[in-house]
Amino acid sequence: MCIKNEMADLMNNNVFLAFCTYATIVVLKMMFMAPLTGYYRMTRKAFSNWEDTAIRQKDPEKRKKMLQTHPDVERVRRCHQNDLENIVPFVVIGLLYALTGPDLSTALLHFRVFVGSRFIHTVSYVLALPQPSREVVHMIDSEVFLAFSTYATIVVLKMMLMSFMTSYFRMTKKAFSNPEDTNLSAKASEDRKKLVRVDPDVERVRRCHLNDLENIVPFVVIGLLYALTGPDLSTALLHFRVFVGSRFVHTVAYVMAVPQPTRALAFAVGLFTTFSMAYRVLTTSLFL
Numbered sequence: 001m002c003i004k005n006e007m008a009d010l011m012n013n014n015v016f017l018a019f020c021t022y023a024t025i026v027v028l029k030m031m032f033m034a035p036l037t038g039y040y041r042m043t044r045k046a047f048s049n050w051e052d053t054a055i056r057q058k059d060p061e062k063r064k065k066m067l068q069t070h071p072d073v074e075r076v077r078r079c080h081q082n083d084l085e086n087i088v089p090f091v092v093i094g095l096l097y098a099l100t101g102p103d104l105s106t107a108l109l110h111f112r113v114f115v116g117s118r119f120i121h122t123v124s125y126v127l128a129l130p131q132p133s134r135e136v137v138h139m140i141d142s143e144v145f146l147a148f149s150t151y152a153t154i155v156v157l158k159m160m161l162m163s164f165m166t167s168y169f170r171m172t173k174k175a176f177s178n179p180e181d182t183n184l185s186a187k188a189s190e191d192r193k194k195l196v197r198v199d200p201d202v203e204r205v206r207r208c209h210l211n212d213l214e215n216i217v218p219f220v221v222i223g224l225l226y227a228l229t230g231p232d233l234s235t236a237l238l239h240f241r242v243f244v245g246s247r248f249v250h251t252v253a254y255v256m257a258v259p260q261p262t263r264a265l266a267f268a269v270g271l272f273t274t275f276s277m278a279y280r281v282l283t284t285s286l287f288l
Helices: 002-011 014-044 050-055 060-066 071-099 104-126 132-141 143-173 179-184 189-195 200-228 233-255 262-285
Strands: none
Touching: 014 071, 014 104, 071 104, 104 200, 143 200, 143 233, 200 233, 200 262, 233 262
16 A cells, blocks of 8 residues: 555656656667667668578678678667667666655756757767867867857856746745745744745746746757857857847746737747757758
């Protein structure tokens, strides 16, 4: 009975549910590497097992030639191995981390950064993007990369500021989610119980923070890849400035409850900017 109660508590734990979601995404991504390897073997006609060559050829002599290694196949296999070396520890340690009861926003940041890092690692590995260790001097001298670093820092700091804004609203509205937090505003037990409540203004700021996480993290990942493709400086600055501006407009419109479509337009502009950079990355570096 105790185990059933603990399981029920887990299923009501938002941090645990978030871990389950992101762990599933990253494990499915890891599993996808096997079909990707198979695709590369088929298109490059490079197999490691004799029986596999029968899929593409019947002539024994030609089949022997297919028993070969290919650099593209080996690259995908190394990428798959790297996933195994990193994602399995994440699942184990992430589960233990979720059980320690961390703050939801902090946990989401950890999970999203890890999942994003694995996707960017795979893209950079499969597309053979330049290593920072080899290109660091070039990147530092690149005005596009310096511009990206500047605007990415601004927008990430803006996202981090939302945590302090949420705390400010909780204090001023006296609306807390954890009983121990009420010690700051009341001493009597009955008064403290009344402070554990939901406030619409606090929830509005929290939703705004969540929207930042959903949009800024992809911008940082895709923006870095975009900067590595060597775009024109004026075009890159336009992308970075429009995105950063759209996020500030979105936050002001959300927190101050400005009538629609201001917030929707700001969200759409930022999303379109990220998709525009992603299109540049795919059309410049895609190699399948």
